[in-house]
Amino acid sequence: MSQVFHNYIESYIMKIKNKFYTFTCVISFIGLILININCGSKDDSGKGDYVVIDDFESYYDSEPGTVFNFWVDGIESNDVNNGSWIGHPSEPYMELEVVHSGMKSVPFDYYFENYTYSEVSIKSEDLEIGYDWSIYSPKYLTLWFHGCLENIPARMYVKINDSKVYYSGQENDLTKSKWKRWDTEITKFDIDFSNVKTFSIGFEESEEHPDALGQILFDDIRLYKSLK
Ligand SMILES: [Ca+2]
Numbered sequence: 001m002s003q004v005f006h007n008y009i010e011s012y013i014m015k016i017k018n019k020f021y022t023f024t025c026v027i028s029f030i031g032l033i034l035i036n037i038n039c040g041s042k043d044d045s046g047k048g049d050y051v052v053i054d055d056f057e058s059y060y061d062s063e064p065g066t067v068f069n070f071w072v073d074g075i076e077s078n079d080v081n082n083g084s085w086i087g088h089p090s091e092p093y094m095e096l097e098v099v100h101s102g103m104k105s106v107p108f109d110y111y112f113e114n115y116t117y118s119e120v121s122i123k124s125e126d127l128e129i130g131y132d133w134s135i136y137s138p139k140y141l142t143l144w145f146h147g148c149l150e151n152i153p154a155r156m157y158v159k160i161n162d163s164k165v166y167y168s169g170q171e172n173d174l175t176k177s178k179w180k181r182w183d184t185e186i187t188k189f190d191i192d193f194s195n196v197k198t199f200s201i202g203f204e205e206s207e208e209h210p211d212a213l214g215q216i217l218f219d220d221i222r223l224y225k226s227l228k
Contacts, residue, residue, distance in 0.1 A: 049224060049225050050224045053199060055221070056094060056106045057103060061094075067093055070126045071121070072122070082115060082119055083115025083117070083118045084109065084110055084120050085111075086108050098217055100144040105146070107216070107217055108216050108217075109215045110154055110214055117203070118204075119200050119201070123197065124197055132194045133196050136225070139186055139224060140224040141158065141160075141221075141222075142224055143181075143218060143220065145174075145180055146177070146218075147173060147175050150175075152212040153173075153175055154209060155171065155204040155205070156203055159198075159201075160199055160200075161197050162191075167182060186223075
């Protein structure tokens with residue numbers, strides 16, 4: 001019986017440490033026996049001028065992949081002063097209908113009656129971007145948020161390590177049912193970007209709005225080298 005030699009060519013796109021690589025593989029068979037796989041790669045990271053901190057696509061409904069396992073809210077931290085809940089209370093835990101990009105965004109509920117602040121945090125070691133953000137030479141932190149007409153607004157902030165920057169737009173943006181982009185110059189954070197330990201999003205009560213409460217959706221938290 002003669003042995004037939006076959007080559008198959010397949011291409012794969014893989015994301016490794018926030019860079020996209022295209023692998024083209026030549027897979028060789030003699031008959032049904034695999035004899036060789038030869039793959040080369042091409043770095044596609046130049047396609048974008050940003051790196052992803054979190055796009056919320058990687059979380060799912062079963063452990064250990066739930067968003068609660070990575071983003072720590074008031075319940076997960078057992079902090080009686082922290083009125084924050086991340087994710088929907090029942091499956092699907094991620095928001096699947098109102099998303100900015102991809103298939104998922106994340107809901108964040110804030111609530112101040114009996115609580116003094118509302119904050120969720122994730123460790124940099126749990127993000128693909130890791131702890132050294134300086135290697136990307138970022139100039140801006142951007143994220144997208146989506147409010148709700150029923151929200152009672154609060155002061156929104158992002159925090160890297162212990163350095164907090166407040167939202168500079170109108171608090172009433174939290175009551176608008178549309179996606180809004182929030183850009184923050186990196187220089188406003190007084191931290192060493194080569195040693196990022198935690199990233200947090202939070203809310204504080206403002207004097208105008210005691211007992212604030214509401215739900216905000218978040219998506220596409222990124223670092224940009226420039227804004228176009
Ligand atoms: Ca997304």
